[in-house]
Amino acid sequence: MRPDTRLLWIRTTTPGPDYVGVFESLHPFVIQVAHSASEALARLEAEPADVVLAEFPLAAWQPAELLEAIQHANPRVPVLIRHAEGTVADAVRLTKLGAYHFMTGPLDDHDLRNRLRQSPGSISSSARAVPFAMSST
Secondary structure (H helix, E strand, O other), X not given: OOOOOEEEEEOOOOOOHHHHHHHHXXXXXXXXXXXXXXXHHHHHHHOOOOEEEEEEOEXXXXXXXXXXXXXXXXXXXXXXXXXXXXXXXXXHHHHHHOOOEEEEOOOOHHHHXXXXXXXXXXXXXXXXXXOOOEEEX
């Protein structure tokens, strides 16, 4: 993992005290939080991220729509999608559309850290990541 890997985390709520441990576990990622899909897309245009984590639900956006918009802004950025109520069918459809990984259930900082560290945007070009379609905790 590169020490300066930039993570753009898209979520509608401000991370609270329960996320402190998650953020600490993601060190040395450089984390930017966008509170809407529009804000995230503007940030991607201004300063590309190495990896994107989009948490749903997001107001007025469906996962496939946001994935397409992110891919349009930066086709090379790996996108991880987390939807607490996602299904296996969602995981299959979104990975076929180009999502790097799909997560369901409550946030598991260990699983998240491993998925982010294995993502193509956070590793050197000599290493290879094998995407995994869906995880649930």
